[in-house]
Amino acid sequence: MKISELAKRTGVPKETIHYYVREGVLPKPRKKGRNVADYDEEHVEQIRIIKALQDSYFLPLSVIKKIIRQQRKQSPSELSSFHLLREYFRPLDRFLTREIAGREAFQDATGLAPKWLEKMEAWGIIMAGNVNGEPVYSQDDVIIGKLLVDMERIGFGPKDGYDPENLKPISDFVRDDVKRVQKGYYDTNLGSLSAEELEEKGSKFTEIMSL
Numbered sequence: 783m784k785i786s787e788l789a790k791r792t793g794v795p796k797e798t799i800h801y802y803v804r805e806g807v808l809p810k811p812r813k814k815g816r817n818v819a820d821y822d823e824e825h826v827e828q829i830r831i832i833k834a835l836q837d838s839y840f841l842p843l844s845v846i847k848k849i850i851r852q853q854r855k856q857s858p859s860e861l862s863s864f865h866l867l868r869e870y871f872r873p874l875d876r877f878l879t880r881e882i883a884g885r886e887a888f889q890d891a892t893g894l895a896p897k898w899l900e901k902m903e904a905w906g907i908i909m910a911g912n913v914n915g916e917p918v919y920s921q922d923d924v925i926i927g928k929l930l931v932d933m934e935r936i937g938f939g940p941k942d943g944y945d946p947e948n949l950k951p952i953s954d955f956v957r958d959d960v961k962r963v964q965k966g967y968y969d970t971n972l973g974s975l976s977a978e979e980l981e982e983k984g985s986k987f988t989e990i991m992s993l
Contacts, residue, residue, distance in 0.1 A: 785811075788821045792829040799829070807832060807847050882919045892927030901946070902930070907953045922960075926953065 789796050802808035808828055811819035828850070835841045835849065853861065882888050888910075889899060902908040908926055910917035919927075930946065938944045968980060975983070 783821050785819060785821060788825055788829070791826055792833070794829055794833065799825075802829070802832065805843060805847065807843060807850060881921070882924060883913065883916055885917055888917075888919045888924070888927065891924055893931040894927045898930065898946070899927070902927075905947055905950045907946075907949050 783791075785796050785799060788794075788799060792799075799808065803810055808825060811821045811825065814820045831850065831853075832843075832846055835846045836843075841849075882891055885896070885899060888894070889896060894902070899908065903910065908919070908923045910919050910923065912918065930949075933939060933944070934942075940946065967983075971980065
């Protein structure tokens with residue numbers, strides 16, 4: 783792909799892409815001519831990693847360069863763990879609202895297609911609340927939506943023979959278990975922790991169980 787398409791897909795200006803290449807953070811593109819450079823999906827993914835590390839962890843480019851070098855030596859399982867941490871445990875999210883209002887906003891946040899959001903809601907896998915007539919999605923709904931998109935990306939989608947409705951008994955079990963465990967935790971610690979501490983710990987526990 784041309785650099786213009788790479789810039790459009792990643793939201794990073796051409797000048798910044800050239801800078802990444804010069805600094806060795808991004809691989810050099812394959813030359814197709816004297817003034818024509820060809821970029822591929824590796825460049826797209828690499829730029830997304832750079833942006834995530836900058837936006838979520840506030841790391842300078844010199845540190846990101848070292849992380850990327852180390853990442854090239856990692857096994858597939860280590861890369862999967864890195865992706866999980868990068869996508870779902872971002873420190874910046876702790877300062878943002880834990881709920882998303884509206885279906886379009888939810889689709890933008892997760893990448894889940896409208897027809898699949900409708901199915902997931904019908905099956906009770908994703909369950910929105912209702913505030914003033916507008917659907918409101920919780921943090922675990924967002925995490926489930928992102929994971930559904932990732933499952934399809936790696937080959938576990940409807941076109942691959944996987945029926946997403948199989949997730950319903952799993953999500954039912956997890957939701958029930960989260961409620962049961964949280965109730966026991968709150969009953970035990972209600973007098974020793976503040977309301978803010980209970981909310982924070984409960985949110986983190988819900989996030990981990992959703993994953």
